[in-house]
Amino acid sequence: MPSTMRAAFYHGPRDIRIEEVDIPVPAADEVLVRVLRSGICGTDAGEWLAGPKVFPVQRRHPHSGHLGPIIPGHEFVGEIVAAGPGATLLPGTRVAAGAGIWCGQCRRCDQGRTNKCVRYRTLGLNVHGGMAEYVAVPEATLRALPAGLGVDHAALAQPLAVGIHAARRAGAVAGDRVAVIGGGAIGSFVLAGLRHLGDYRIAVIDIATSRLARAKRLGADITVTASPATAEELTDAFDGAQPDVVIEASGAPGQLALALALVTDGGRVEAVGIPKQKPEIDLHSMIFREITLETTLAHVCDTDLPAALRILAENPSLGEEFAEPLVGLAQLGESLDRLATGQVEGKILIDPGA
Numbered sequence: 588m589p590s591t592m593r594a595a596f597y598h599g600p601r602d603i604r605i606e607e608v609d610i611p612v613p614a615a616d617e618v619l620v621r622v623l624r625s626g627i628c629g630t631d632a633g634e635w636l637a638g639p640k641v642f643p644v645q646r647r648h649p650h651s652g653h654l655g656p657i658i659p660g661h662e663f664v665g666e667i668v669a670a671g672p673g674a675t676l677l678p679g680t681r682v683a684a685g686a687g688i689w690c691g692q693c694r695r696c697d698q699g700r701t702n703k704c705v706r707y708r709t710l711g712l713n714v715h716g717g718m719a720e721y722v723a724v725p726e727a728t729l730r731a732l733p734a735g736l737g738v739d740h741a742a743l744a745q746p747l748a749v750g751i752h753a754a755r756r757a758g759a760v761a762g763d764r765v766a767v768i769g770g771g772a773i774g775s776f777v778l779a780g781l782r783h784l785g786d787y788r789i790a791v792i793d794i795a796t797s798r799l800a801r802a803k804r805l806g807a808d809i810t811v812t813a814s815p816a817t818a819e820e821l822t823d824a825f826d827g828a829q830p831d832v833v834i835e836a837s838g839a840p841g842q843l844a845l846a847l848a849l850v851t852d853g854g855r856v857e858a859v860g861i862p863k864q865k866p867e868i869d870l871h872s873m874i875f876r877e878i879t880l881e882t883t884l885a886h887v888c889d890t891d892l893p894a895a896l897r898i899l900a901e902n903p904s905l906g907e908e909f910a911e912p913l914v915g916l917a918q919l920g921e922s923l924d925r926l927a928t929g930q931v932e933g934k935i936l937i938d939p940g941a
Contacts, residue, residue: 588668593939594719595919596656600638603659603923605916611715611723613671620682620724624742625717625937626662627919629772630861632927634659635920641712660937661686661710662745663717664738667729674726682729683744683896684717685888686710691727702752702885709885718919720939730892733900739913740899740906742936743776745886747895747905750776751783752886757857758879759787759832766790766821766830767807768846769837769860770798772909772934775805777836777859779905782806783898790821790830793837797932801908818849829854836860844868850878857881909934915941 592610595603613619630641664683667676676682689696689704696704710716710724732741754777759765765781767774770793781787782805790809791802799810809824811817822829829851835843838860846856847868856878873880886892899906911933914922922935 592720593916594658595916597659598656603920610721613669613723615671616673616726617671617723618667618674618676618726619669620665620722621668622663622665622717622722622939623738624664625660626742627922627926627935628662631659632923635923636927658715658719659711660717661712664741676726681732683741684724685728685892686745687885687888688725688728701887728888730896733896736900743899743906744895747776748886748891751780751891751894753777753859753883754780754784756881756883757832757834758855761786763831764788764825765832766849767834767836768792768842770802774836777834778805778807790824792817834859838862852876855879859883911935913938
């Protein structure tokens with residue numbers, strides 16, 4: 588194995604540099620992963636366009652203490668090539684990363700809400716991630732790939748786990764009418780999570796006919812083109828009833844207010860999409876209509892990541908829906924531009940070794 592690797596370092600907006608650095612050495616309970624695929628997330632594109640908002644441009648390496656820019660990439664799969672003291676996964680094992688790191692000792696961890704750990708941090712957002720040829724990863728954040736699941740499809744596991752977690756938190760029960768606002772990547776993963784979890788009648792709302800067509804293929808019962816008549820069309824599609832649950836998965840201006848207007852009295856609204864500006868909501872109406880507003884973030888690795896891998900293994904067509912041409916690290920900046928400017932509807936995957 589070589590002693591150095593290529594990695595993408597985020598220095599600021601529109602400033603990602605491919606550099607040659609030492610391959611990290613796994614610490615206790617860590618493994619060294621050779622990255623086979625690393626997906627680009629909307630968060631990555633937002634940081635590229637207008638950050639740093641999430642990325643710490645100057646972060647301290649947990650082992651060396653060195654201050655420097657961060658390696659992004661929190662949606663990655665790879666193959667274990669070495670293990671630190673205490674790690675049990677064997678070299679040669681292909682794994683998907685959940686990316687979130689939790690302490691396992693705080694109150695939220697005891698409750699099973701590891702994504703809200705008081706010491707929570709994320710590979711590729713807070714510490715070095717997978718936009719590199721190799722990455723040192725806490726073993727607890729990894730799950731082995733099911734037999735037969737290829738790396739291109741497995742690279743969707745982390746964002747699908749986020750969608751599954753959102754679907755769980757939405758609190759729908761059997762027979763509920765559920766509307767999802769936004770048929771982009773995260774909305775599609777929420778839809779897949781809903782289909783996995785229960786028997787619901789699901790509508791997807793979007794402005795793009797291509798996204799609505801994909802939602803149909805992924806199992807949506809109803810699709811509605813966003814317009815001033817959305818509320819009426821949705822109610823008609825649900826046989827005269829308003830949805831019991833509305834999931835806002837776009838983050839676009841005004842859509843959380845729309846979700847609150849669409850849901851039935853006594854219903855539930857869940858905010859999934861991260862808004863680009865502070866939304867205004869009618870709290871007076873929410874109180875008098877007894878609307879429950881939930882939020883969701885990230886996923887619980889122990890439950891949501893295995894479910895995501897199982898769904899991907901059992902439904903290969905899901906992975907095909909997001910296929911985009913594979914690119915190398917040298918095309919990362921161009922790819923971030925394409926995603927940030929809305930030119931991509933699938934999932935761009937990086938092969939760091941290319």
